Amino acid sequence: MSPLTKRARLAAAVAAPLLLSGATLTATAPAASAAPTGADACTHPSWSNKSPGKGTAKGGDAKVRTGPSQDCAVTATVGTSVVLQYHCWVQNSVGNKWTHVRIDGTQINGWVYNGNLDDGGSVHPDNKC
Incomplete structure (x- = not known):
């Protein structure tokens, strides 16, 4: 059996269970110097409960995210009637x-952009994460 045939059979053996389970295989080459985007751009800084403050969303659809970036996954969407207990704050890599x-x-729990909070969020220097 030629090496090419062996590789093709191995690839088929690996891919078959994934395809049968509904998964898809996609291969893409990474960009040489591109900045991370999407889930790759989502950071998860440490946090602690430093703030006694609380607030609400400004508008009906403030997103609670897994990290302090719009590239991070949304865990919940809250409206103006939902009380949010503040823990601490960070400034992300683009200055927000x-x-x-x-x-x-x-x-x-998670991160909310301060522009989406009725009082601008937890910004006292003592409350920085």
């Missing part, structure tokens, strides 16, 4: 301030 919050009465 984000507050780490917990949705009152739940264990759901």
Whole structure:
């Protein structure tokens, strides 16, 4: 059996279970010097509960994200009637301030862009993460 035939059979053996389970295989070459985007651009800085503050969303659809970037996954969307308990804040790599919050009465927590908070979020220097 030629080496090419062996590789083709191996590739088929690896791909078959994935394809049968509904998964898809996609191969892409990474860009040489491109900045990370999407999930690759999402950072997860450490945080602690330094703030006694709380607030609400400004508008009906503030996104609670897994990290302080619009490239991070959304874990919840909150409206103006939902109370958010503030923990601390960070400034991300593009200069935007984000507050780490917990949705009152739940264990759901994450990051909200301060521009989407009714009072601008937790920004006191003592509350920096």
